[in-house]
Structures are given as structure tokens and as C-alpha cells.
Amino acid sequence: MYCPFCSNELQHLAVYCGFCGTKVEFLKSLQCQDAEAPEELIFKYFAEGHSYKVIMDLLATKHNISLSLRTLKRKLKNAGLSKRRNYTPVATIRAAIAEELKGSGQLLGYRSMCQTLRQKYSFVVRRDDVMHLLRELDPPAVHNRTMRRFTRRTYHSMGPNEVWHIDGYDKLKPFGLAISGCIDGFSRKIMWLKCGKSNSDPSVIALNYMECVAQHGLVPKRLRTDCGTENGLMAALHCTLRSEHTDEFAGATSHMYGASTSNQRIESWWSNFRKQRGQFWMNLFSDMRERHLFNGSPEHKSLLRYCFLDVVRKDLDEYKTLWNCHTIRPVRQSQCPSGRPEAMYNVPHRFNGENCGLTVSAQTLSQLYDLIPAPLTLGTDEGNANFHILQRQGGL
CATH class of the missing domain: 3.30.420.10 (Ribonuclease H-like superfamily/Ribonuclease H)
Structure with a gap:
């Protein structure tokens, strides 16, 4: 399947296109995917952050699929999946972090946010980039986490007898x-x-x-x-x-x-x-x-x-x-x-x-x-x- 915005081939469907950064989650509803296909299972476990050896054990134990380490690396390379190459554009990461900060993601530190971006959005990100973006987008929360300060709710009243x-x-x-x-x-x-x-x-x-x-x-x-x-x-x-x-x-x-x-x-x-x-x-x-x-x-x-x-x-x-x-x-x-x-x-x-x-x-x-x-x-x-x-x- 190809991205309708930049025409680049999508080896696996994610929330955002890894090339132009456009949201392409809607494409999942247009394609009937086989959840048990080896490639999809490999992409799924890779996005969850498992090591190569753990992915091989999961495929063999849960799905009765036997793969060698060389075959696994070749499939990931063909799909353009790597932990240290083809990084997602910073602008795309910033948009995703801003979206997460609107909800419960505002409580996450840069390590947890980095994991969320990798698993939820299938991004390839650096921890340092996520740390700097959080400091830019939500400095008060970063400061409170640095000080290890527990944030309490504040009591507010308009006046006596309220x-x-x-x-x-x-x-x-x-x-x-x-x-x-x-x-x-x-x-x-x-x-x-x-x-x-x-x-x-x-x-x-x-x-x-x-x-x-x-x-x-x-x-x-x-x-x-x-x-x-x-x-x-x-x-x-x-x-x-x-x-x-x-x-x-x-x-x-x-x-x-x-x-x-x-x-x-x-x-x-x-x-x-x-x-x-x-x-x-x-x-x-x-x-x-x-x-x-x-x-x-x-x-x-x-x-x-x-x-x-x-x-x-x-x-x-x-x-x-x-x-x-x-x-x-x-x-x-x-x-x-x-x-x-x-x-x-x-x-x-x-x-x-x-x-x-x-x-x-x-x-x-x-x-x-x-x-x-x-x-x-x-x-x-x-x-x-x-x-x-x-x-x-x-x-x-």
C-alpha cells in the first residue's frame, strides 16, 4: 500500500507515514490485513520494543513460526524498520507529543513518552529528541518531575458561605x-x-x-x-x-x-x-x-x-x-x-x-x-x- 499524500510505499500501516509525517491511520480500515501473517507479527513485536531473540521466541512459542535470526533481520530491513536509521521527522514527533499532552500523556516523562511514540505511533525516535521536545512543549511539568514534586490539586473558593x-x-x-x-x-x-x-x-x-x-x-x-x-x-x-x-x-x-x-x-x-x-x-x-x-x-x-x-x-x-x-x-x-x-x-x-x-x-x-x-x-x-x-x- 502507498501513502496517498507522498506516494511512498508503506511496508506496514502505522498512525503516521514515516516519510511525509501525514496521519494515515484511516488506511487500516481500507485494507483487510491478516493478523497471523508472519510479517505483521514481526512488525508488531518490533514496534513493542522486543529484541531479535525475544521476537524469534515469541513467534515460535505463540504462533509456531520458526525463523532464523538472519531471516528476521532481512525482513525488518526490507520493511525499512530499524532502531537507529530512518528516524521519524521531528515535526511529526512534535505533533504527536502535543496530541498526547492534551490527555493523560501530560504525566509521562521522556522515557515513557518515547515508549508511547514507538508502540502507539510506530515512530523511530531518539530519547534525546523526545526529552528536548518535552522541555519545549511542557516546561512546568518537566520542572516538577525534575524536582520530584508531587502536584496537588488546589482548593478554590469565591468567598465565605460558598x-x-x-x-x-x-x-x-x-x-x-x-x-x-x-x-x-x-x-x-x-x-x-x-x-x-x-x-x-x-x-x-x-x-x-x-x-x-x-x-x-x-x-x-x-x-x-x-x-x-x-x-x-x-x-x-x-x-x-x-x-x-x-x-x-x-x-x-x-x-x-x-x-x-x-x-x-x-x-x-x-x-x-x-x-x-x-x-x-x-x-x-x-x-x-x-x-x-x-x-x-x-x-x-x-x-x-x-x-x-x-x-x-x-x-x-x-x-x-x-x-x-x-x-x-x-x-x-x-x-x-x-x-x-x-x-x-x-x-x-x-x-x-x-x-x-x-x-x-x-x-x-x-x-x-x-x-x-x-x-x-x-x-x-x-x-x-x-x-x-x-x-x-x-x-x-
Whole structure:
């Protein structure tokens, strides 16, 4: 078969013509090739990069074709196939590399890219040529590979209340104490940090959310949680509140489910919490267990919770206040600003952001709150009282 662009004979069909560099892959559909022909098998194994002796063994073992080394070399020479002659034009190689860089090929180094060009495109290339072309076409990626730097995804947020990240902290659950937290993605302000008997009761999580919305007088544009069943009621309430708006994330799209490992803002913050607060309580309760003052039974969990719940809650409130007023240093991998969370949340214009929160009617908020079932860990009267106090404080 001949190339329709330069009229040169094609000994075997590849993606590009080895003489003019034009893409001729479409010719494969015009010719019915015998996949078991010795020549095609030789060309196939040669393109895969096997040595002469390995090609001979593959032909004999897999296809029952016996060839001498001299015959093999003669067939490759007649086909114009050589590892060190008849190199593919540089312009053709550059076009193929540019095409590969549009997809997953952007992660390949020059050795892997060289192998891809030889196997996928049947090119005859030099490693040095591929290395220089990669430096020319994608210098940032080459620099990162040279520095052996792991490239992380960057977190981006337009402003406070664009995304609230919510999750539970279970490190103290063996001792009868469960913690639930929420953090704003832009400012890293802790919206709530609550401790109780359970953080897997949907009513508890929904109550925390409604109290926070009432306190701040607005709802976030989006919520991000894991796939736990405790988040279902809160997600339904949030989507209902957001159905009053007309932006692109209104209604059901305002809530995002995802893996805990992808909920990076709150998961990252839990590590800070453990270092500065959580580890103290874990060590304290573990010492009580080693001294046989706590055995993990439901009765002991209730007793420990009765003795320490108020103290832990006070400690969490203190840490929440300290965190919201501390200074966050700049991070190269993040496009979010640095500063104090409280300032970034309340005056986002000083940090190149804008408040993305949306207002909701007090009537809708009250109606939805009345639909929340009474939590198993909190009395209905106490919950209603706290909510209505926050309603008045938020001006709803």
C-alpha cells in the first residue's frame, strides 16, 4: 500500500507515514490485513520494543513460526524498520507529543513518552529528541518531575458561605462522646463544633445546621458532606431552603455527597484539632481505662458523659474561639487567602472575596424547624429554646 499524500510505499500501516509525517491511520480500515501473517507479527513485536531473540521466541512459542535470526533481520530491513536509521521527522514527533499532552500523556516523562511514540505511533525516535521536545512543549511539568514534586490539586473558593464542609469526629466515641463540626471553605471559620451522645442521629445534625443558619441569618450556597445517613435530613432541609433561589446551584444541586477523603477542608482541620485538643481527651480517657475506672460498657459511657460532657463542650467552645481568631499562614497549594478566619468571613472584600451566602425567609425556616424530629440525645424543649433564642439574635 502507498501513502496517498507522498506516494511512498508503506511496508506496514502505522498512525503516521514515516516519510511525509501525514496521519494515515484511516488506511487500516481500507485494507483487510491478516493478523497471523508472519510479517505483521514481526512488525508488531518490533514496534513493542522486543529484541531479535525475544521476537524469534515469541513467534515460535505463540504462533509456531520458526525463523532464523538472519531471516528476521532481512525482513525488518526490507520493511525499512530499524532502531537507529530512518528516524521519524521531528515535526511529526512534535505533533504527536502535543496530541498526547492534551490527555493523560501530560504525566509521562521522556522515557515513557518515547515508549508511547514507538508502540502507539510506530515512530523511530531518539530519547534525546523526545526529552528536548518535552522541555519545549511542557516546561512546568518537566520542572516538577525534575524536582520530584508531587502536584496537588488546589482548593478554590469565591468567598465565605460558598461551601460549608461538615463531618463528624469519632475518636472520642469509644468513651461515649461524639463531636460534629462544620467549617467554611473560604475563611476556614468553624461554624459549629458540638459534642453530645451521638453524631450519627440525623436530627442532631439537622438541629446543628438550623441553629447555625438562624445565628448567621443566611444559608451557604453549597454543602459538602460524606455519604453517611446522618446527613440525609440536613441535606433535605438545605435543598428545601435553597429552592427559593434561582442561581445555578439552587435546589437539589446545592448539596454535594462525596468520600470523606475528598472533603478536604474539614478532614484537614480534624488533624489540627487532634494535635491541639483531641489528643488530650483521648489520653485522659485512655488512662482511666487502664486504671480500670472505665470499661467501655454503656453504663460507664453514660457516667463518663455525665461527668465530662459540660467540660468538653466548654473546651470545644474555647478552641473554636481561639481558632477563629488565629492567623492562617499562606500556602502555595491553595488559592484561598491567609489571615484570621473571623476577619476573612466577615470582611471578605479585604481578601479578594465576596459573601456567597443567601438569605432565607424566617417563616420558611420556622416551618422547616418544626418538621425536625426530636433528637434522641437532646430534649425537645431545650432544642426549641436554643433555636428561638438564636432566631431572635439573628434577626429572623
